[in-house]
Every structure is written in structure tokens, then in C-alpha cells.
Amino acid sequence: MTVLNVALVNDYEVVARGVVGMLRSYTNRIRVVELDLNKQVDERVAIALYDTFAGTQGDRAVVRQLATNPAVSAVVVYSWNLDPVHIAAVLANGAAGYISKGLPAAKLVTALEEINAGGERVHIGGPTIPSVMAGDWPGREEGLTEREAEVLALITQGLSNIEIAERTHLSINSIKTYIRSCYRTIGATSRTNAVLWGIEHGFRPDRVRIEHPEPTPGTADVAVNV
CATH class of the missing domain: 3.40.50.2300 (Response regulator)
Structure with missing residues (x-):
């Protein structure tokens, strides 16, 4: 094989x-x-x-x-x-x-x-996807689901709720729901608290990816990774 x-x-x-x-x-x-x-x-x-x-x-x-x-x-x-x-x-x-x-x-x-x-x-599996606790993610040991951890990671990166919704293709209401449940789990009372908690618990990416805006038709597509 x-x-x-x-x-x-x-x-x-x-x-x-x-x-x-x-x-x-x-x-x-x-x-x-x-x-x-x-x-x-x-x-x-x-x-x-x-x-x-x-x-x-x-x-x-x-x-x-x-x-x-x-x-x-x-x-x-x-x-x-x-x-x-x-x-x-x-x-x-x-x-x-x-x-x-x-x-x-x-x-x-x-x-x-x-x-x-x-x-x-x-x-993508069958009509309904089972809840599989596969892989790992920051905050898992603290009780965060992968979706909650992803939203917190994006908050820690400095994205707004609207930017997070656009990045994840989730509705703004879904983002707010994940934020509320995340805050309850980590004991945060504000976005500043959540960011500080995220920084202390490994929610900053190990790689910093710098991307230029999406190109308009007829222009070159450029991105720089460092």
C-alpha cells in the first residue's frame, strides 16, 4: 500500500x-x-x-x-x-x-x-455529523469546545465580532453565543479579560501570517508569510 x-x-x-x-x-x-x-x-x-x-x-x-x-x-x-x-x-x-x-x-x-x-x-459524513472530540486545540483542558476556542483565538488576535463572523462563516448571533459560553467557561467578564486569558493560555498563533487584501480582478495575488 x-x-x-x-x-x-x-x-x-x-x-x-x-x-x-x-x-x-x-x-x-x-x-x-x-x-x-x-x-x-x-x-x-x-x-x-x-x-x-x-x-x-x-x-x-x-x-x-x-x-x-x-x-x-x-x-x-x-x-x-x-x-x-x-x-x-x-x-x-x-x-x-x-x-x-x-x-x-x-x-x-x-x-x-x-x-x-x-x-x-x-x-462530510452522513446527514448528521457525530460530535467527535478529535485532535486538540488551545483551551481544551480548560473545558472549551473547539468552536469556542477558535472564537477566543480570533478575539485574542484582535478581530471584532463582525470580522470573526466573516472569517468563520458563522452568523453574528452564533459568534455572540460562543463568546458568552466561552466567557462562562474561563470566568471572563469582558473582552479585555478574555484577551489576557487567551494570551496566558496559548491562544496567540505560533506562526504570524501577514496577508495582503484579496486582489481585485486583473491584479496579482500577493501574500507574505513570516
């Missing part, structure tokens, strides 16, 4: 390591050759798995850049967002596949293999 070389792309080391931990029983099928935290993907890989936790979604410049990287054969977006319109936009943006973060490890591995073989491109 061919072993797939995969580069895992995420700005938070705890998240990247968590995905690697999920795959630990499948090293005969999947080999993570790069944790792309502070550098570009430079080793030849079959798949760059782009985890959207607290980052831009798959319909933005980062995925387009990965798709044009000669070291990357295919980009697969790994996300909680199951909106069909959004998924179609991600695929049109250059991604070869889209996988729900609600899938357990065995199905994640199978999905990656199928996408690599040119089969089914979208893997």
Missing part, C-alpha cells in the same frame, strides 16, 4: 500536533512529513492538509497559493464549515478536496486516500 506524504498546515502547534496524534495508528497509510508552522511547504507532498482553525477559510488566498506550490500535488481543506455553497467556492479556489473535522480518524485517512486517487472530493 502506498503511504501518502502529507504536509499539515495550521498556525497553532497544539492543533497541528493534535491532528498528528489522531493519525498515529495509521502511519502505514499516512505520513506527516511537515508541520507547516513557520515556513512554506518545501518537501514534496501528495497532500497539503489545510486546517482552518482560527485561520482564513479555504476560499481565500492561502489555499490558492498552496495549490500553485510545485511541492504540493493537492490541497485538501479540513474544516467544520459544511455549507455547500462555501465548499463549492473552496473547490473553485483550487482545493482538490474538502473534509469535515467531524470525521473520526479512520474516515479522515480514507477520505485523504480517496481524494489522492481522484475519487470523491467532498467528505
Whole structure:
């Protein structure tokens, strides 16, 4: 059986390591050759798995850049967002596949293999996605769900509620709900308290990604990662 070389792309080391931990029983099928935290993907890989936790979604410049990287054969977006319109936009943006973060490890591995073989491109499970406590994220040990942690990470990065809603493709009311439940869990009484708590508990990204605005038609697409 061919072993797939995969580069895992995420700005938070705890998240990247968590995905690697999920795959630990499948090293005969999947080999993570790069944790792309502070550098570009430079080793030849079959798949760059782009985890959207607290980052831009798959319909933005980062995925387009990965798709044009000669070291990357295919980009697969790994996300909680199951909106069909959004998924179609991600695929049109250059991604070869889209996988729900609600899938357990065995199905994640199978999905990656199928996408690599040119089969089914979208893997989101059945009509209802089970709640899978897969991988890891900052604040998990404090009782935060991954969605609450993602919202707190974006707050810690300085984004407003409107910007967070746009980044995550969630409604502003959903964002407010996650913020309230997050605050209750960590004992924060204000946004300033939440930011300070986030800084103290690993919610600043391990990689700082500087992106220029999305280009207008006819202009070059430029992004700088440091």
C-alpha cells in the first residue's frame, strides 16, 4: 500500500500536533512529513492538509497559493464549515478536496486516500455529523469546545465580532453565543479579560501570517508569510 506524504498546515502547534496524534495508528497509510508552522511547504507532498482553525477559510488566498506550490500535488481543506455553497467556492479556489473535522480518524485517512486517487472530493459524513472530540486545540483542558476556542483565538488576535463572523462563516448571533459560553467557561467578564486569558493560555498563533487584501480582478495575488 502506498503511504501518502502529507504536509499539515495550521498556525497553532497544539492543533497541528493534535491532528498528528489522531493519525498515529495509521502511519502505514499516512505520513506527516511537515508541520507547516513557520515556513512554506518545501518537501514534496501528495497532500497539503489545510486546517482552518482560527485561520482564513479555504476560499481565500492561502489555499490558492498552496495549490500553485510545485511541492504540493493537492490541497485538501479540513474544516467544520459544511455549507455547500462555501465548499463549492473552496473547490473553485483550487482545493482538490474538502473534509469535515467531524470525521473520526479512520474516515479522515480514507477520505485523504480517496481524494489522492481522484475519487470523491467532498467528505462530510452522513446527514448528521457525530460530535467527535478529535485532535486538540488551545483551551481544551480548560473545558472549551473547539468552536469556542477558535472564537477566543480570533478575539485574542484582535478581530471584532463582525470580522470573526466573516472569517468563520458563522452568523453574528452564533459568534455572540460562543463568546458568552466561552466567557462562562474561563470566568471572563469582558473582552479585555478574555484577551489576557487567551494570551496566558496559548491562544496567540505560533506562526504570524501577514496577508495582503484579496486582489481585485486583473491584479496579482500577493501574500507574505513570516
